[in-house]
Amino acid sequence: MHILEVPSFFQPHGGLFCLEQAKALKNLGHEVRIVSNVQLGITVELHDYFMLSYRRYEHEMDGITVYQSYQRGLPKVIRYNVKRWVAIVRSMFAQYVEKYGRPDIIHAHCAKWAGYAAMLISREYGIPYVITEHLSKTIFDDEFRLVGNTPWQIPLLTEAYQHAAKVLSVSDELPERLSVYFGKDYQWETVSNIVDTLFYQYRQREPLQGRAFRFCCLANYIPLKGYDVLFSAFRKLRKEGLNVELHIAGRGTDTAACRNQLTDGMFTHGLMDRQAVRQLLYVSDALVLASRSEAQPLVLLEAMSTGIPVVSTEVIPQNLRLEGGCFIVPVDNADALADAMKHVAETPIDGQQISQQVAQLASARVVGERLEKVFKEAIADTASHSA
Numbered sequence: 001m002h003i004l005e006v007p008s009f010f011q012p013h014g015g016l017f018c019l020e021q022a023k024a025l026k027n028l029g030h031e032v033r034i035v036s037n038v039q040l041g042i043t044v045e046l047h048d049y050f051m052l053s054y055r056r057y058e059h060e061m062d063g064i065t066v067y068q069s070y071q072r073g074l075p076k077v078i079r080y081n082v083k084r085w086v087a088i089v090r091s092m093f094a095q096y097v098e099k100y101g102r103p104d105i106i107h108a109h110c111a112k113w114a115g116y117a118a119m120l121i122s123r124e125y126g127i128p129y130v131i132t133e134h135l136s137k138t139i140f141d142d143e144f145r146l147v148g149n150t151p152w153q154i155p156l157l158t159e160a161y162q163h164a165a166k167v168l169s170v171s172d173e174l175p176e177r178l179s180v181y182f183g184k185d186y187q188w189e190t191v192s193n194i195v196d197t198l199f200y201q202y203r204q205r206e207p208l209q210g211r212a213f214r215f216c217c218l219a220n221y222i223p224l225k226g227y228d229v230l231f232s233a234f235r236k237l238r239k240e241g242l243n244v245e246l247h248i249a250g251r252g253t254d255t256a257a258c259r260n261q262l263t264d265g266m267f268t269h270g271l272m273d274r275q276a277v278r279q280l281l282y283v284s285d286a287l288v289l290a291s292r293s294e295a296q297p298l299v300l301l302e303a304m305s306t307g308i309p310v311v312s313t314e315v316i317p318q319n320l321r322l323e324g325g326c327f328i329v330p331v332d333n334a335d336a337l338a339d340a341m342k343h344v345a346e347t348p349i350d351g352q353q354i355s356q357q358v359a360q361l362a363s364a365r366v367v368g369e370r371l372e373k374v375f376k377e378a379i380a381d382t383a384s385h386s387a
């Protein structure tokens with residue numbers, strides 16, 4: 001198959017889930033490339049806004065060809081920026097076809113706005129498209145709140161979902177949560193994002209004798225991640241005399257606002273690169289995440305892949321709640337969180353068995369084969385309808 005991946009956002013704004021899926025599909029023998037238009041904002045990324053390329057260009061990322069463009073967004077004119085973003089992607093697609101030919105299928109990451117652009121391209125070229133939806137309801141809530149009671153985005157995104165050959169949700173719960181905006185009049189199934197199970201491979205932890213039980217939390221220091229609840233729960237454990245530590249890492253965890261909340265046994269590491277994240281996981285005994293909203297937090301799967309259990313809240317999707325590896329508590333309940341953390345610290349676990357479950361759910365080969373099956377079905381269905 002000739003597969004074109006179109007992310008709604010990409011480097012320097014993340015989006016590596018798109019690259020990981022492209023690599024998985026290429027390793028299965030498919031022809032895969034990425035077309036990426038990234039909108040830059042002058043108010044939040046001044047350096048990138050002026051210094052990144054003003055021309056479209058190709059580059060390689062881990063063996064995948066990326067046709068790249070950077071769009072300079074205009075402050076506070078969302079609708080114009082969206083219209084221009086979609087037009088640029090359609091123009092880039094036309095140029096892509098001139099060079100590489102028509103893809104068999106377009107894989108858009110997030111309906112907003114790659115899925116919508118894919119729908120327009122599909123109508124023009126007769127190529128089926130699939131949307132993988134990564135965005136949580138909270139992200140849509142925040143954007144729609146800015147435009148009042150009748151968000152203009154909803155009809156456009158609903159149309160993109162309805163005309164997709166398939167919508168792939170990263171969790172079973174996401175379509176229901178998003179149905180308040182987009183309904184469920186479309187075909188969907190759940191396919192996990194990829195976890196690099198070779199990079200985050202199992203490692204046995206050092207014995208607990210003579211040292212503290214180490215919890216870690218890998219999340220940006222924002223209200224959504226529930227650090228206030230986590231800190232309260234941890235202080236309760238220390239007050240009860242448990243020999244525990246809490247190591248936190250992520251954007252903002254090294255700021256004065258965060259440091260001022262730290263007490264004995266808490267340590268901050270700030271923003272860490274991928275290698276440092278893995279090393280922190282390898283010296284930790286469990287991961288805890290007190291989130292108030294999530295779509296599919298891959299950090300939980302990454303932690304379990306290395307062989308440690310996780311404690312989190314009921315916003316976590318069912319497909320992440322691996323047997324013996326994931327312990328769930330209510331949102332905003334520090335006492336329940338503390339009880340679960342205490343249980344994990346005092347209960348032996350089979351880390352290798354947890355790691356194997358992650359591989360069966362989210363390894364590159366497993367997810368790549370799931371995508372391959374969906375794409376082949378979409379292409380066959382389109383061919384049968386056009387015959």
